[in-house]
Amino acid sequence: MQFKKEIAEAIKETLKQFKVKTDKTKIEAELKPPPAPALGDFAFPCFSLAKSFKKNPTDIAKLLRDAIRKTKNFDKIDASGPYLNFFIEKTRLAAETIKQVLKEKQKYGRGQNKIGRVMIEFPSPNTNKPLHLGHLRNMAIGESVARLLEATDNKVIRANLNNDRGVHICKSMLAYQKFGRNKKPDKKTDHFVGDYYVRFAKELEKNSKLQDETQALLVKWENGDKKTIALWKKMTAWAIDGFKETYKTFGIKHDITYFESSLYDKGRNIVNDGLKKGVFQKRADGAILIDLTKDGLDEKILLRADGTAVYITQDLYLAKLKNDKFNLDGSIYVVGSEQEYHFKVLFLILRKLGFKFAKNLKHLSYGMVMLPEGRMKSREGTVVDADDLIEEVRQLAEKELTKRYHLPTKELKSRGLKIALAAIKYHFLRPDVGKTITFNPKESISFDGNTGPYILYAYARAGSIIKKSNRRIAVLKIFSVNQEERNLINKISELPQTVLAGAREYNSAPIANYVFDLAQIFNAFYHQCPVIGSDNESLRLNLTNAFRQTLKNALYLLGIETIEEM
C-alpha cells in the first residue's frame, strides 16, 4: 500500500534526525490500523524504540509527532499514548483503493510468497467406503490452500492417492462376495461399496472367523489370484467412480492420481539402500527397522521379517517418486492430525537418508471432525456421509429460494448447490485449521449470521445495486467520505495482506474471517448509505463495484463461487 510506504519513509527520515537507524520495511510491517477508526488510519507503536531513545514510548511518540509535523505534510498526526497515529486524507485514501481494485480486477489481492513448484495431496481416501465429513474438511482445506499458493506466485500440482489395497478393502470385498451375489450397484457406486463395508462389520459380530477370511483374501490378492483381482478391480472402480462424482460436485480436480496398489511394493530399494548406508538396522528375525529413540521417537519397522512392505515403506517411495517426476520445491500432505506422528517419522527418515527434498515436505494437519456423540465410526455406520450432507443442505437452500422466486428447476438446482457448497466450505474453513470441529447438524447448516450464505447474500445485494444503476459507467468523483464508506474502503484495502498471511501459514481461516468482516461492513454500508440517486452516487457505485470484486476474489480463495441473485 502506497500510504504505508509514505509513512514509513517519513518515520525513517525523522528517526535519522535522532540518529536512530531502522529498516523501512520493518517500520512498514509495524504500521497497522488502530482499534477504532476515530484514532486514525495507521498507527505506529513506539515500544521498540524505548531502548534506543532511553525514554518511555509515550514521550517518544510526542517527540516524533512534533518532528514529523515540521517536515512532512500529513492530513493529521496524533500522539496517542505510546502510539503515533497517522490520518490520511479520506478522499485520497478512497480514490487510491477503489482505483487499484477496479484496475487489477480478479488479480486484486494477489501477492508474492514464492516457493516454486508445490504439490498438494488431498483427500487420499480409502476405496472401501464413500467420502464423509472429514473428507469434506480435507477437500475444502486442500483446494483453498492450493488457490492461496497460486495467488502468491506458485505453480501448484494437485495430487490424490487412492488407498486401494489392504485388509480394509478386503472387508468390503468379502462381504460382497458372500452376500452381494454379483449384484450391480443400484445407487451411487461408492455408497454401494460402502454398504458392504458396514455389512462386514455386522456379520463379523455374528461370526468372528470372517476376520481370518479377510486375511486369506489379502494373501490371495497379493498372490495375484485372478478371481480376487477381478473382484477388487470391479469394486475399487465403483468406489473411485463415486468419488469422482463428488469431487466434481465439490469443485476439485487433480493433476495426478496415485494408487497405493501399484506403490506398496516399491519402497524396498530405498529401505535396502538405507540398510547399506547404516541408517537402518536388521533385527535378528530379518525385519528392517530404524531406531529413532535418540530423536525422541520410537523404533519403526520398515520391512517385515518376511520381506513384505508396511504402510510407511510406500510413503518413502512415493515421496521420492513425486519429487523425481515434478522436481518440487514444496510438497504438502493434507492429512488429519491423528497422523502427525506418522509424518514426523516419515520426514525424519527421509532426512536421515539424505534426500534433499526432505526439507520441503509439510504435513498440513487439520483437526478431526467429531459428532456430538463422539468420533465417527464408519464400521458402525455412524458417519455423516459427504454426498448426503451436500444434498441435505442443497434441499434447504432450494426451500429458501422457492420462498422467494419461481425458478426453473435447472436454475433452482444450480443455485441451491452453490449456496449449499458455500455453507459447507465456509463452515469447514472458518475455524483455525488445527482445531477439532464438533459437527452439530442443526447449527452447521444454518444460513444466518457468520455463514457462507450470509456472505453470498451481501454479494447478491451489491449486484442488485449495480443492476439497478443500469450499469452506467460512473467516473469516480469523491466529494466526501463518511464513516461507513471509510470502514468499507479500509477493509477492502486489507485483502492483500490477509492473503499473504494465509499463504504463509497454509491457513484459509484468515481469509474466511476476512470475508465475513467484509460482508458485514458492506451490510452496514448498504443500510446506512443509499447508493442510487444519492449526492455521493459516484463514490458509492464505484465502491460497491470494488466491494464485489474484492469479495469475489477472496471467496475464490476459499473455493466458493458467487451467485448474482439470491
Add this chain to the structure above:
RNA sequence: GUCCUCGUAGUUUAACGGAUAGAACACCAGCCUUCUAAGCUGGAUACGAAGGUUCGACUCCUUCCGGGGACACCA
C-alpha cells in the same frame, strides 16, 4: 507410562507479545410505501486454575485440572 494438541460468553468462535478481548447463534426490544429482512440497529454474558518471564501476556515458560489424538510388523 511417554509425546502432541486444544481449553475464551449458554453454544460456535476471533485477536504478529501491545490501545476498551471482537463476532455469530440462541434470548429480549426495535426496523420492510426507500438499491433483496438469508438483512440492519440496540441490550446482558467470556480468557480452565495457580505461579513465572516482560514496561506490557488470551498469546511465551512451568505445574496442575479437563477434552481430543498419537506412540502397530493397520492404513
